[in-house]
Amino acid sequence: MGGEEARLVQEAFESNYIAPLGPMMEEFEKDFAQTVGIPHVAALSSGTAGLHLALHVLGVGQGDEVFASTLTFIGSVTPIMFQGASPVLIDADRATWTMDPDLLEQELEACKRHKKLPKAIVPTDLYGQCIDYERILEICEYYNVPVVADAAEALGATYGSREKAVGSKQEGVSSKQETESSKQEAVSSKQRHAGKGARASVFSFNGNKIITTSGGGMLASDDEELIEKARFLSQQARDPAPHYEHTEIGYNYRMSNILAAIGRGQLRVLNERVNKKREIFDYYETALKDLPGIEFMPEARYGRSNRWLTVLLISPEEFGADREDVRLALEEENIEARPVWKPMHMQPVFQVGGVKVQGLRLKTREGKYRARVVGGEVSEDLFNRGLCLPSGTAMTEEDLESVVSVILKCRRYMGLNVSNYD
Numbered sequence: 306m307g308g309e310e311a312r313l314v315q316e317a318f319e320s321n322y323i324a325p326l327g328p329m330m331e332e333f334e335k336d337f338a339q340t341v342g343i344p345h346v347a348a349l350s351s352g353t354a355g356l357h358l359a360l361h362v363l364g365v366g367q368g369d370e371v372f373a374s375t376l377t378f379i380g381s382v383t384p385i386m387f388q389g390a391s392p393v394l395i396d397a398d399r400a401t402w403t404m405d406p407d408l409l410e411q412e413l414e415a416c417k418r419h420k421k422l423p424k425a426i427v428p429t430d431l432y433g434q435c436i437d438y439e440r441i442l443e444i445c446e447y448y449n450v451p452v453v454a455d456a457a458e459a460l461g462a463t464y465g466s467r468e469k470a471v472g473s474k475q476e477g478v479s480s481k482q483e484t485e486s487s488k489q490e491a492v493s494s495k496q497r498h499a500g501k502g503a504r505a506s507v508f509s510f511n512g513n514k515i516i517t518t519s520g521g522g523m524l525a526s527d528d529e530e531l532i533e534k535a536r537f538l539s540q541q542a543r544d545p546a547p548h549y550e551h552t553e554i555g556y557n558y559r560m561s562n563i564l565a566a567i568g569r570g571q572l573r574v575l576n577e578r579v580n581k582k583r584e585i586f587d588y589y590e591t592a593l594k595d596l597p598g599i600e601f602m603p604e605a606r607y608g609r610s611n612r613w614l615t616v617l618l619i620s621p622e623e624f625g626a627d628r629e630d631v632r633l634a635l636e637e638e639n640i641e642a643r644p645v646w647k648p649m650h651m652q653p654v655f656q657v658g659g660v661k662v663q664g665l666r667l668k669t670r671e672g673k674y675r676a677r678v679v680g681g682e683v684s685e686d687l688f689n690r691g692l693c694l695p696s697g698t699a700m701t702e703e704d705l706e707s708v709v710s711v712i713l714k715c716r717r718y719m720g721l722n723v724s725n726y727d
């Protein structure tokens with residue numbers, strides 16, 4: 306917690322607004338809309354609820370397809386099944402680890418030829434890295450398919466305009482040597498918050514996120530009508546009448562006034578949290594980047610990640626130990642680290658049919674729900690080699706040092722020449 310949350314919760318208690326709605330909710334929504342620069346928002350019980358409501362309002366239903374990132378958390382795609390639709394899972398771009406815009410475009414073109422475009426696209430801002438909003442929004446506008454941005458992990462992250470991002474350096478990804486100041490220049494002054502520009506976007510305040518209300522989410526949109534409809538559905542679709550009148554089926558998805566009080570306090574420390582997350586990333590990167598076989602998650606040239614989690618890739622042949630060796634060595638020291646999200650197309654819950662991309666294989670898998678995958682090899686590789694390091698903002702330098710020292714030792718135990726790092 307940032308420090309003011311308990312006082313704000315106390316204020317909510319004193320006002321006696323405990324049940325869902327109340328003044329804290331209104332203030333939280335106002336503060337949030339201002340923070341992200343998206344005018345209309347609805348505070349909800351979770352990010353998953355937000356995605357569900359967005360798909361519902363956009364009319365996603367039985368027999369529809371919805372495109373999503375395959376490299377993501379399950380909550381990003383479950384709402385597609387809630388609506389009886391089926392997911393088309395698009396692979397990641399190696400330069401950003403987020404949805405590959407080229408694959409998206411190819412697949413939309415193929416769908417257009419078959420006269421069956423998806424009902425929506427739900428790309429994920431992964432680990433606080435924005436998708437390539439400019440390109441993805443442009444492509445989806447061309448095909449007239451709405452984008453619901455899953456910005457659950459990306460509160461505090463921004464993206465800038467492409468023109469400014471093009472320079473002498475390779476487009477799409479920052480080099481390891483790039484300084485923070487050249488980065489600032491590259492991302493331009495016209496920064497937009499993650500989620501801005503999409504038809505709707507969703508944020509999560511789950512306990513593990515950059516700020517939390519213990520559990521909760523926010524649906525945001527430039528479209529007032531969309532948010533009004535989602536708000537109505539989130540409160541059991543109660544029609545305006547003195548008695549309880551229903552002409553539609555809704556959900557019980559609203560956030561409570563008490564949790565909104567926590568959210569208001571948390572929003573006040575968001576910038577601080579982003580800075581701390583970025584410092585944590587810099588610490589790990591400085592300590593480990595020169596090791597053979599270690600690569601850090603790149604930062605897209607067009608944006609500024611909130612570095613929600615520091616994630617690295619371990620190539621076993623060069624490093625001398627694989628991702629699992631390192632994870633288990635950390636666990637031995639009571640340090641929790643986790644593999645990168647297991648791609649959705651590898652999840653046993655899906656029966657996956659593959660789409661051939663550049664001559665690569667077609668694949669099928671048995672599972673309860675049907676899905677299609679477009680590509681998949683990049684996400685599989687990131688899952689096999691990727692490790693999320695402890696990134697909590699309460700970590701001290703000593704904590705970070707101990708994580709680094711375990712990783713360095715892993716290399717040592719493999720009997721390789723590590724004299725430079727002793």
Ligand SMILES: Cc1ncc(COP(=O)(O)O)c(C=O)c1O
Nearest residue numbers: 351352353378380381457509511
């Ligand atoms: C990418 C992504 N999408 C969706 C969700 C779902 O959010 P929630 O847990 O608030 O339902 C999460 C996190 O939990 C997430 O990381």
